[in-house]
Amino acid sequence: MHSLASSGGELTPEQVVADARAAGLHFLAATEHNTAATHDTWSRQADGDLLVILGQEVVTRTGHWLALGLPPGHVVDWRYGVRDDVIERQLAEVHRAGGLCVAAHPHAPYPSGTFMYPYQGFDAVEVWNGPWSSDVPWQADNEAALAEWGRSLAADLHQGRWRPATGNSDTHLKGQLGVPHTVVLAEELSADEILAAIRAGRSWIAGSTAVELSFTVSAGDRSAGIGERLATGGEPVVARVDVRGVPSGTVSFHTEQGTAHRAPLTSSGAAVVEWRVSAADSAFVRVEVRHPGGHMAALSNPVVLA
Template structure:
């Protein structure tokens, strides 16, 4: 697919080079591994510096978009500033009690950037996220391998559960909601793209990709081997992940197609929790349908897990009217 076309693009928006603490990869190596992982874009998010910003031009190309960013590591939680200006460094020297976070979020947004609450349940000093989600555009619910013994990896189950609980309240209260995304937080070789976010964008450009993420037109994959389609229809109307469907009181059909998850388990989730479960074949290819109505829940989203519970893919919701 040409980068000038509307379509689904795969990318990892949380990666580190040797310019971050614990990073062992050069920008060139990151770009090479991103291409090997079949990614279309990445975001360079060094810890509190812009040291690699000037180098990315030589490694990006028509087949790999590089978005400039930063992991802002404050005293009471980390966040991703995506789409910053070349050389821009966002201040990180504060905590939740200082009451200054909104000023820095506004600084990023004024430049067209996106603000992401990063690994909100990370089990290390300053990793636990104490800021209200209301100030952020997106929540990183999946950070690194889903099941990991590495002490710096996030508690993904806790992050997903917290985000999921907030969906129903957000949609019912204000009609809006905060999308989820997933990233690798790569520091070492072989980590990039595990997981990554698959975004519906008008083209492969920073503005279009960030717009797709902000709108929730995306789902999360553990690797490029996993493919997922998620549509919801009512009569002649149909929409996909991140969309909104008006049913006029009639039946709604949610359909999921999956490839690359042998003997996987597909589950549909609404404001009532997990409402329908179905198994895939040993070949890992299949489709599942579930029927509902807007009276039952204002949204539906999907998870696909491997046998044993490890996540393979999860979607943002479709909202129902």
């Protein structure tokens, strides 16, 4: 989220927080461009119903990234580009402070917006930024970001380290809040728990609060949810997705072989879809839900199969 303190921002922190409460959000991340000047203001907006995570959108010469969970007043340096070979040092600084590093809108089509750094060292990748498809020329190319992340999953899992997907509204203006937002499967509403769940991939992305999704994979009497690992023991695996709020849409299951199965949703927007796969066929399975026109309604991080 951004306020007047960021370029292009038109809202005060108080206005953003009021909109967040009206939308039913439980937390937001305040990520002004290259400044911590509003940290105190943002912190005063938090209460028991709304968590404000302090951070920064680090706007460098060759890409933007999010530092989430910063201590109040902490500013991350931004005066560099990919050829300066300093990004690892900046990521380590955020990690030492207990924060999370997210590659932001990797395919944003404007100067400095396209992400030119390697994903190595980052904790997560923003694959969905703002409306899925837009006529606005500077809107991030979400299809490209998702495809790039999806192609890397199998190789990353093989190397023992995968980077979860996140989605953010990147709110600057009235009416943008929550489109999309990351739904986090955390034990409690605290910055530590939220960031730990995002780091582990225990999250999915919703295009609006009207969309609901649950996704589990089971083998025998064992089951796992989003971001978790399922020990299949060589048994057949059943992937089950429960969707609400996407009338006449489509749910698809994705593995290391690409799009492996598609199924239509009912006109009511509510459906339960099951599909069988095995660990021999793929190291993971994830789901996407799209509206009839093809725009994304929801997507999940994977369940890892072992």
